[in-house]
Amino acid sequence: MAPKVLISDELSEAAVQIFRDRGIDVDFQPKLGNDKEKLLEIIGNYDGLAIRSATKATEKIIAAATNLKVIGRAGIGVDNVDIPAASKKGIIVMNTPFGNSITTAEHAISLMMAVARQIPEANASTHAGKWEKSRFMGVELTNKTLGVIGAGNIGSIVIDRALGLRMKVVAYDPFLSEDRATELGVEKLELDDLLARADFITMHVPLTEQTRNILSRDNIAKLKKGVRIVNCARGGLVDEEALADALKAGHVAGAAFDVFAVEPATESPLFNLPNVVVTPHLGAATTEAQENVALQVAEQMSDYLLTGAVSNALNMPSVTAEEAKVMGPWIKLSGHLGNFIGQMTDEPIVAINILFDGTASEMNLKALTASTVAGIMKATNPDVNMVSAPVIAKERGVKISTTKQDQSGAFEGYIKVTVVTPSRERSIAGTVFNDGKPRFIQIKGINIDAEVGENMVYTTNNDVPGIIGVLGSTLGANEVNIANFTLGRSEAKGEAIALLYLDAPLPAKAIAELEATGKFKQVKPLRFDI
Numbered sequence: 001m002a003p004k005v006l007i008s009d010e011l012s013e014a015a016v017q018i019f020r021d022r023g024i025d026v027d028f029q030p031k032l033g034n035d036k037e038k039l040l041e042i043i044g045n046y047d048g049l050a051i052r053s054a055t056k057a058t059e060k061i062i063a064a065a066t067n068l069k070v071i072g073r074a075g076i077g078v079d080n081v082d083i084p085a086a087s088k089k090g091i092i093v094m095n096t097p098f099g100n101s102i103t104t105a106e107h108a109i110s111l112m113m114a115v116a117r118q119i120p121e122a123n124a125s126t127h128a129g130k131w132e133k134s135r136f137m138g139v140e141l142t143n144k145t146l147g148v149i150g151a152g153n154i155g156s157i158v159i160d161r162a163l164g165l166r167m168k169v170v171a172y173d174p175f176l177s178e179d180r181a182t183e184l185g186v187e188k189l190e191l192d193d194l195l196a197r198a199d200f201i202t203m204h205v206p207l208t209e210q211t212r213n214i215l216s217r218d219n220i221a222k223l224k225k226g227v228r229i230v231n232c233a234r235g236g237l238v239d240e241e242a243l244a245d246a247l248k249a250g251h252v253a254g255a256a257f258d259v260f261a262v263e264p265a266t267e268s269p270l271f272n273l274p275n276v277v278v279t280p281h282l283g284a285a286t287t288e289a290q291e292n293v294a295l296q297v298a299e300q301m302s303d304y305l306l307t308g309a310v311s312n313a314l315n316m317p318s319v320t321a322e323e324a325k326v327m328g329p330w331i332k333l334s335g336h337l338g339n340f341i342g343q344m345t346d347e348p349i350v351a352i353n354i355l356f357d358g359t360a361s362e363m364n365l366k367a368l369t370a371s372t373v374a375g376i377m378k379a380t381n382p383d384v385n386m387v388s389a390p391v392i393a394k395e396r397g398v399k400i401s402t403t404k405q406d407q408s409g410a411f412e413g414y415i416k417v418t419v420v421t422p423s424r425e426r427s428i429a430g431t432v433f434n435d436g437k438p439r440f441i442q443i444k445g446i447n448i449d450a451e452v453g454e455n456m457v458y459t460t461n462n463d464v465p466g467i468i469g470v471l472g473s474t475l476g477a478n479e480v481n482i483a484n485f486t487l488g489r490s491e492a493k494g495e496a497i498a499l500l501y502l503d504a505p506l507p508a509k510a511i512a513e514l515e516a517t518g519k520f521k522q523v524k525p526l527r528f529d530i
Contacts, residue, residue: 003069003305005048008032008039008055011074015050015294022302024048040064048072048301051080059085070304072297075284076100076383078314087315094300094312097383098153098391099293100284105157107283108202108232109165111256114277115228116141116200118254121275139199139253142166147198149191149214150205150233151176151184152381152392158202159184170194173205173396174380177350178422180397188348195222200230206381207234217242220252228254232283235259244269247276258283314385327363330415333430333438334368336452336528337417338375340428340440343526344458345379347421351399352376358413360431361404369402372417414441443488446497450486453501456526461519463489463496470517471498478510 004025007016011030019026027046032039033055043049044066049057052074062068062085071081073095086093114120117138125132146162148155151173162169163185171186172194181188189197191214201223205211215229215238223229229252231238240261246252247270254275260268263281270276284290296312303309310316334354354372356365367386374389384392393400407413416429429442430452440450443458461467468487475482484501506525514523 003047004045005050005301005305006032006043006046007050009050009052009074010054011050011052011298012291012294014291015074015298018295018298019302022306024302024305036061043068048305050074050297050301053077053080055080057081057086062086062089062091065089065091070094070301072301074099074290074293074297083315092304092310092316093314094297094304094310095314095385096293096296096300097312097385099296100289101153101157103286103289104232104283105154105161105204106286107258107279108154108158108204108230109161111232111258111277111279112146112200112202112228112230113141115230115254115256115275118275120277141200143168144199145170145197147172147189147194147201148186149173149194149201149203151181151186152204152395154233155202155204156184156395158204159186167200170197174346174348175377175393175396175398177348177397180395183397191219192222195219196224198224198227200228202230203233203237205233205237206383207236208380208382210380212236213239215239215243217245220246223252225251226253228252228256230256232258235261235263235265241269244273247273312385327367329432329436329438330360330363330368331371333432334371334415334417335375335378336438337415337428337430337440338372339378339528340375340458340526341417341419341426342376342379344426344524345376345419345421347423349376349393349396349398349419349421351401351420352393353418353420354400354402355416355418355429356402356404356413357409357416358405358407358411360413360415361406362413365402365404368415369400372415373400376419411441416442440486440499443497443499444490444495446488446490446495448486448488448497448499450499451484451501452528452530453483454528454530455502455505456528457500457502457506458522458524458526459498459500459514459520460522461496461498462521463491463493464519467496467498467519470514470519471500474510474513474517475500475502475506478507478513480504480506480510 002025005019007028016028043064048070050072059082068091070092076095076097078095081093083093118136122136145168148171151171159169169186170189172191217239220242256277258279300311370386370390373393374384374386377384377389411431414429414431418427430440438452481503482500483503486499489496511523
């Protein structure tokens with residue numbers, strides 16, 4: 001029997017035809033996404049669900065999807081899909097991470113031009129029968145310095161277009177290597193230096209804890225007077241109230257926003273201010289972009305339903321069905337190893353070296369490598385997956401190398417990940433025990449045996465008495481229970497480490513108290529998707 005796919009949002013007829021041409025029974029109901037009860041009633045009849053943003057694939061919908069095998073999102077954002085619920089039911093969630101890149105980059109350039117020449121206000125004035133030629137004095141882009149925050153897929157396209165406009169481009173991106181910066185034709189800067197030099201600033205980063213309010217009130221105060229700011233990335237990257245104050249004070253000359261902290265944005269501190277251009281999240285709103293992502297999702301879903309091939313999946317590695325049974329725990333391990341290093345690293349990554357030993361060396365190394373790189377990148381970009389992470393790493397000039405070797409120690413197999421930054425190397429190794437659970441077995445060359453938990457804390461210190469007591473008493477006083485406690489040291493009275501698996505996240509107060517003891521070189525809370 002042919003697989004059945006439900007399309008519950010607007011998708012192009014060409015995408016619908018792809019399903020039909022591949023022999024898939026497709027039910028095209030583009031308005032169904034707005035009818036939750038009807039969707040709930042019929043979702044159990046389908047193997048695949050193709051959506052845009054209107055359909056909400058909630059836990060309730062997924063629970064009723066008794067036959068569903070794949071959800072395909074035509075676009076990058078999957079906020080409308082309960083991915084944990086889908087994962088528990090074995091439903092793959094796919095997106096199309098690169099289909100909107102050119103369109104979003106072009107919108108950023110368009111907004112930059114619009115705010116430079118006050119085009120929307122001049123347009124409204126002229127339509128009103130006024131001829132206020134002297135009122136709308138603009139600035140040229142040529143020879144101005146554009147500061148790009150985030151030089152990934154979209155940011156690199158913006159850089160290319162800006163260089164074509166004869167702008168000088170500087171970039172801030174913790175993962176941008178010097179080689180990649182040279183290739184792009186930009187000067188790599190720290191954030192404070194970029195803020196002080198840029199005449200225009202455009203942001204192309206995801207919204208994470210690290211990037212939230214990256215243009216905070218304090219950072220806005222550091223901006224060059226007369227700067228113009230563009231945001232086509234994510235709402236929440238800029239303190240909108242602080243920016244409004246800077247615009248009113250004349251410190252910032254203009255702003256152009258396509259995204260807002262709260263959407264739909266029916267009100268904002270930026271609304272109705274002079275020389276502020278606003279659009280209703282139109283970054284991906286072109287005919288070409290909508291067509292591209294629709295065609296991509298149709299091809300990806302068809303490939304999976306007919307052949308089992310997985311691409312651009314957010315909750316499953318790109319491996320065959322046969323490999324998945326054996327590799328599942330190792331995929332988890334490689335992701336955890338990468339995520340550990342990603343959370344520990346705040347410098348640009350120059351290289352990622354992965355050693356596969358014993359049984360690990362006999363597996364699908366492409367998938368294990370992709371899982372490792374995705375783990376590293378997820379620390380700063382939660383939108384990456386096993387397909388997109390290696391591409392993003394390559395774009396940023398990160399060199400990825402792998403080595404295979406026969407069993408060389410006490411373990412039947414293990415994976416060791418080493419990340420190289422301009423100032424240091426950081427490494428971690430792990431294995432999978434017979435119980436199928438990943439373990440960390442070495443950090444910084446120090447042997448350990450640590451189970452991986454959702455909430456962990458890593459500490460380093462000199463090997464002196466009393467460390468266990470300090471950790472235990474401090475966490476106890478903060479009502480944080482320790483599920484597992486692992487210690488290791490290089491030698492007696494040398495460097496020592498501790499890795500604690502906690503029942504709850506470590507509060508900031510506890511971190512401060514541990515640091516205040518003066519006994520620790522480092523106290524780092526960690527979080528893993530288990």
